[in-house]
Amino acid sequence: MTTTEPDRRLAGLRIFIAEDEFHVLELIEEMLTELGCSVVESATSVPLALERAAATQAEVALLDVNLRGKTIFAVAEILRDRAIPVVFSTGYGAAGIDPEWKGSPVIQKPFAIGQLASALRQAAGR
Numbered sequence: 001m002t003t004t005e006p007d008r009r010l011a012g013l014r015i016f017i018a019e020d021e022f023h024v025l026e027l028i029e030e031m032l033t034e035l036g037c038s039v040v041e042s043a044t045s046v047p048l049a050l051e052r053a054a055a056t057q058a059e060v061a062l063l064d065v066n067l068r069g070k071t072i073f074a075v076a077e078i079l080r081d082r083a084i085p086v087v088f089s090t091g092y093g094a095a096g097i098d099p100e101w102k103g104s105p106v107i108q109k110p111f112a113i114g115q116l117a118s119a120l121r122q123a124a125g126r
Contacts, residue, residue: 019062020068028062046075064089064090085124089109092108093106094106
């Protein structure tokens with residue numbers, strides 16, 4: 001990955017990540033660091049994500065739609081109830097999102113750092 005200038009609009013943004021693929025999680029964490037964000041929580045399964053979503057101090061969540069064969073929408077509901085905006089990541093693009101969430105930013109895997117930055121800015125209103 002090439003080094004990117006931190007995005008001043010995203011500097012310091014606290015992120016919660018739910019991603020079950022270890023190497024993808026590492027790559028996303030690297031991208032977020034390059035953008036000036038900080039990862040405050042991560043989860044690799046829906047049960048763990050449910051637990052962490054209830055207490056996270058994140059400002060935005062980046063959620064893989066499918067964690068180990070289970071959908072992430074119950075986690076997204078907890079975050080929405082806590083006024084934490086959600087960005088969904090999926091190999092299926094917007095077609096993989098439940099209709100209830102159609103207004104949320106969606107990035108299709110694999111995604112570039114610029115796509116991630118744009119989705120985070122949209123979700124965070126920055």
